[in-house]
Amino acid sequence: xxxxxxxxxxxxxxxxxxxxxxxxxxxxxxxxxxxxxxxxxxxxxxxxxxxxxxxxxxxxxxxxxxxxxxxxxxxxxxxxxxxxxxxxxxxxxxxxxxxxxxxxxxxxxxxxxxxxxxxxxxxxxxxxxxxxxxxxxxxxxxxxxxxxxxxxxxxxxxxxxxxxxxxxxxxxxxxxxxxxxxxxxxxxxxxxxxxxxxxxxxxxxxxxxxxxxxxxxxxxxxxxxxxxxxxxxxxxxxxxxxxxxxxxxxxxxxxxxxxxxxxxxxxxxxxxxxxxxxxxxxxxxxxxxxxxxxxxxxxxxxxxxxxxxxxxxxxxx
Amino acid sequence: xxxxxxxxxxxxxxxxxxxxxxxxxxxxxxxxxxxxxxxxxxxxxxxxxxxxxxxxxxxxxxxxxxxxxxxxxxxxxxxxxxxxxxxxxxxxxxxxxxxxxxxxxxxxxxxxxxxxxxxxxxxxxxxxxxxxxxxxxxxxxxxxxxxxxxxxxxxxxxxxxxxxxxxxxxxxxxxxxxxxxxxxxxxxxxxxxxxxxxxxxxxxxxxxxxxxxxxxxxxxxxxxxxxxxxxxxxxxxxxxxxxxxxxxxxxxxxxxxxxxxxxxxxxxxxxxxxxxxxxxxxxxxxxxxxxxxxxxxxxxxxxxxxxxxxxxxxxxx
Numbered sequence: 073x074x075x076x077x078x079x080x081x082x083x084x085x086x087x088x089x090x091x092x093x094x095x096x097x098x099x100x101x102x103x104x105x106x107x108x109x110x111x112x113x114x115x116x117x118x119x120x121x122x123x124x125x126x127x128x129x130x131x132x133x134x135x136x137x138x139x140x141x142x143x144x145x146x147x148x149x150x151x152x153x154x155x156x157x158x159x160x161x162x163x164x165x166x167x168x169x170x171x172x173x174x175x176x177x178x179x180x181x182x183x184x185x186x187x188x189x190x191x192x193x194x195x196x197x198x199x200x201x202x203x204x205x206x207x208x209x210x211x212x213x214x215x216x217x218x219x220x221x222x223x224x225x226x227x228x229x230x231x232x233x234x235x236x237x238x239x240x241x242x243x244x245x246x247x248x249x250x251x252x253x254x255x256x257x258x259x260x261x262x263x264x265x266x267x268x269x270x271x272x273x274x275x276x277x278x279x280x281x282x283x284x285x286x287x288x289x290x291x292x293x294x295x296x297x298x299x300x301x302x303x304x305x306x307x308x309x310x311x312x313x314x315x316x317x318x319x320x321x322x323x324x325x326x327x328x329x330x331x332x333x334x335x336x337x338x339x340x341x342x343x344x345x346x347x348x349x350x351x352x353x354x355x356x357x358x359x360x361x362x363x364x365x366x367x368x369x370x371x372x373x374x375x376x377x378x379x380x381x382x383x384x385x386x387x388x389x
Numbered sequence: 390x391x392x393x394x395x396x397x398x399x400x401x402x403x404x405x406x407x408x409x410x411x412x413x414x415x416x417x418x419x420x421x422x423x424x425x426x427x428x429x430x431x432x433x434x435x436x437x438x439x440x441x442x443x444x445x446x447x448x449x450x451x452x453x454x455x456x457x458x459x460x461x462x463x464x465x466x467x468x469x470x471x472x473x474x475x476x477x478x479x480x481x482x483x484x485x486x487x488x489x490x491x492x493x494x495x496x497x498x499x500x501x502x503x504x505x506x507x508x509x510x511x512x513x514x515x516x517x518x519x520x521x522x523x524x525x526x527x528x529x530x531x532x533x534x535x536x537x538x539x540x541x542x543x544x545x546x547x548x549x550x551x552x553x554x555x556x557x558x559x560x561x562x563x564x565x566x567x568x569x570x571x572x573x574x575x576x577x578x579x580x581x582x583x584x585x586x587x588x589x590x591x592x593x594x595x596x597x598x599x600x601x602x603x604x605x606x607x608x609x610x611x612x613x614x615x616x617x618x619x620x621x622x623x624x625x626x627x628x629x630x631x632x633x634x635x636x637x638x639x640x641x642x643x644x645x646x647x648x649x650x651x652x653x654x655x656x657x658x659x660x661x662x663x664x665x666x667x668x669x670x671x672x673x674x675x676x677x678x679x680x681x682x683x684x685x686x687x688x689x690x691x692x693x694x695x696x697x698x699x700x701x702x703x704x705x706x
Binding site: 205 | 508512517522523524527528535538540545547549551584585681
């Protein structure tokens, strides 16, 4: 459920490109104009605007934005304007370079994208960085975290609806056994989480509850402070409950003393065209305040305007 | 260097489909006609013939071939007629189902295809088997062999020409250290072999010789009888010297008491449109007899005719 609102009559890409060019011209930048255009165009429309802009004005739109904007607003507009696969490649590369095991970006890219989207990210990574995502990740990580991250990032999961119930049951038992033994890095556990289809995993997690009472995430909770286990938990959440996962990331980002702008911008930019509507619903259920309102209260200026435009609600509601 | 010979004037796919249909009709099958058409059409042409055949005669060409042909000839014609990605998916699935650690098929698919081809194989596997290649492989293998096979099969290697010489040198040292310690399953060794681009690996293997005298394969030789090490050796050969690797597979297949038809058909069907010319040159250098001649001496009938047509030389030469 996308929160993107595209006008019924979309101006031509040439008109959009021209208005953007005008917004950069003269004294000061017209940020409102930038928001009113870019925040209301889908990925394909933005791609064409970028192409037409480069052909007409001889500069990549991203470069113009980079020169004209600043701080969080700039970061958000750039992230949003990028093609989704390119955006993920950039986020992944940033995550690898500033490697921090608490960072969830690689898990999100590996587990909360479709199989085809993940391949496109890997292709975009080749083009942009002249190497593969997996060689960078393998090179910057070690031990259990590498053992988990690599198969997740290189997976090409089946996406059909077929479920093997016998397998789901037997693998629920394997997961439970590994977790009971605190063998969170067991190769069978990693194999199941990193190769099975999301539909199959949903069945496995259901059998887990049926057979052992608790949801699998509940059984992992006691160890959730551990760096490796917390990544495993994030992977399971992104695979099975992405809306609840992203709701929590947003909640923590907003509630933090001095909003976590990076997480906020990332989730809004990467989910607006995917499921930000459902994330917003989960947010309202959990916090009794609308996501747009919470974000608006916590931010200001052009940055606020862009966020709220992407979240798709009036800040007063 | 492909060995495929396509006539200068190719009949229309409809004509080809009709001639194939005729070859199946009446008393007996006209195997010569089948060879004269299919062995002289490239993958794209075969794909269109198959499409037109299904539209015109209401049956998949592969099914007709399956009904009309038999034994090694059937197997070879079917393999050849399949789309390359579908063919690899089928070979991989067969290898997984009859899992034998001596089988080289999965290594060949993982290491002797381009990055894009390997992705296409994984897509074809989804379509055909309603699951992912990696979940099947992960499920049927264990231990070190799984640790090596999975990252090889899920790799999407960078394919540009850029080489990092400093990295090549440092990774040559890591490989040498692991091999000297007999730590053939060391995670750094597997990481390097399974993630670096083929160009980068070529530089690394060259530094290995410069620094430590022997080629890396020479240093692995003493342990080559070990199942795991022999797979590792095959991976390195497929990545760096595919022609020599396939030359050896053919040599062993032909010299075996009672030719290894499976290996022979597989290598000819999978390499004819890729590098069978160079494999043939390597064969001649090593055996002082042409590949076509060796194959012709070892086989007979329609099977022989099809093989020789694909190898692309007159058996008398």
